[in-house]
Amino acid sequence: MDIATLVGIILAFSLVFTAITLGGSIAIFINIPAVMIVVGGTLGATMINYPLPDIFKVVKVVKNAFFIKNYTAKELITNFVTLAGTARREGILALESTVNDINDDFMKKGLQLSVDGLEPVSIKDILDTEIVNIQDRHKLGADIFTTLGAFAPALGMIGTLIGLVQMLQSMEDPSTIGPAMAVALLTTFYGAIIANILCLPIAGKLKNRSSVEVMMKELMSEGILSIAKGDNPRLLEQKLNAFLAPQLRETSFR
Numbered sequence: 001m002d003i004a005t006l007v008g009i010i011l012a013f014s015l016v017f018t019a020i021t022l023g024g025s026i027a028i029f030i031n032i033p034a035v036m037i038v039v040g041g042t043l044g045a046t047m048i049n050y051p052l053p054d055i056f057k058v059v060k061v062v063k064n065a066f067f068i069k070n071y072t073a074k075e076l077i078t079n080f081v082t083l084a085g086t087a088r089r090e091g092i093l094a095l096e097s098t099v100n101d102i103n104d105d106f107m108k109k110g111l112q113l114s115v116d117g118l119e120p121v122s123i124k125d126i127l128d129t130e131i132v133n134i135q136d137r138h139k140l141g142a143d144i145f146t147t148l149g150a151f152a153p154a155l156g157m158i159g160t161l162i163g164l165v166q167m168l169q170s171m172e173d174p175s176t177i178g179p180a181m182a183v184a185l186l187t188t189f190y191g192a193i194i195a196n197i198l199c200l201p202i203a204g205k206l207k208n209r210s211s212v213e214v215m216m217k218e219l220m221s222e223g224i225l226s227i228a229k230g231d232n233p234r235l236l237e238q239k240l241n242a243f244l245a246p247q248l249r250e251t252s253f254r
Contacts, residue, residue, distance in 0.1 A: 005065050005205055012197045034159055034186040038194065041155035046147055054140055061141030064213070065205040073219060074250060077240045080223035083111070084233040092227065106130060106217055110224035120228045127221040131214060138210035142203045149199035156191020160184045219243045 020026055047055060086094050096115050102108040109130070113123045163184025167177050219240055226236040241249040 002066055002205075005202075008201065009197065016193065016197070028182075029186065029189070031182050031186045034183050034190055037159035037162065037183075037187050038152060038155045038190040041158065042148055042151045042191075042194065045151045045155070046144065049147055050144060055144065057137065058141050058144050061137055061206065062145075062202065064138070064141075064209045065202050073216060073240075073244055074248065076216065076219060076223070077237060077244075077250075080220075080227070080240060081233045081237050084223075084227050084231065084236045087227050088230065088233065092230075095227070104220070106134075107220045107224070110220065111227070114224055114228040118228075120225050123228055124221070124225055127217075127224065131217050131221065134217060135210065135214055138206060138213070142206040142210065145199045145203035145206065149195040149203060152194040152199060153188070153191040156188040159187020159191075163187065215243060 017026070020029055083095060083098065086098070092115055095111060099108055099111045099115060102111065106127070110123060110127050113126065161184075163180050163182070167180035167184065170177065170180065222239055222243075223236060226239055231239075237251060241251070
C-alpha cells in the first residue's frame with residue numbers, strides 16, 4: 001500500500017471538510033442537482049471520449065496509485081547476479097526449478113524463454129513488446145483520469161450557467177433565488193474538488209508509477225538477456241547497476 005496516496009486524499013478532504021464545518025453546516029454544501037450535473041456529466045463526457053472497455057480497464061490500472069511492488073531495483077540486481085552465477089556454473093537449464101518461484105510474471109516469462117533456449121534477439125523482441133503494452137495500459141489510465149480532471153471543472157461551469165439562468169428567470173420570486181444560486185456555485189465547487197483532489201493527482205501518480213515500473217521491466221529485460229547470453233555475473237551486475245543513480249549502486253564482488 002502506498003501510504004502517501006491514501007494519506008494525501010484523506011488529508012485533503014479532511015481539511016476541506018473541517019474548513020466547511022468551521023464556517024457553518026455541512027448540509028448547505030450538499031446539493032443533489034449539482035452532483036447530478038457534475039458527476040453525471042463528467043462520467044458521460046468521458047464515456048463519449050473513450051470506448052467503454054477502456055474505461056473498465058482503468059479499474060485495474062488505478063490500483064497502481066495505491067499499491068506498489070515490494071521488491072526494489074537493488075534486490076532485483078542481487079537476484080539476477082545469483083541466477084547468472086547458477087547459470088554459469090550449472091547451465092541455464094538449472095534455472096528451470098527457480099523460475100516457478102518467481103512472482104513477477106514479466107521476469108518469469110523472460111527467464112522461461114531463456115531456459116527454453118530461445119535466441120536472445122527473439123527474447124528481446126518479445127520483452128520489448130511486453131514493455132510497450134505496459135506503457136500503453138498505464139498511459140490510458142493516466143489519460144482517462146486527466147480527461148476526468150478536465151471535464152469536471154467544465155461541467156461545473158455548465159452547472160453555474162444553468163443556476164444563473166434559473167436565478168435570472170425567477171427574480172420576481174425571492175424564494176427561488178437561493179436554490180438556483182446554490183446550484184450555480186456548488187457545481188463549480190464540486191468540479192474543482194473532483195479535478196484537483198482526485199482525478200489530476202491520481203493521473204500524476206499513475207504517470208510516476210508507470211515510469212518507475214517501466215524502468216524496472218527494462219532492468220529485468222537486460223538481466224534476462226545477459227543470462228541468456230551467458231554473461232559473467234560481474235558483467236551482468238555492472239550492466240544492471242547502470243539503471244541506478246551512482247549513490248545507489250552496490251557490488252557483490254570485492
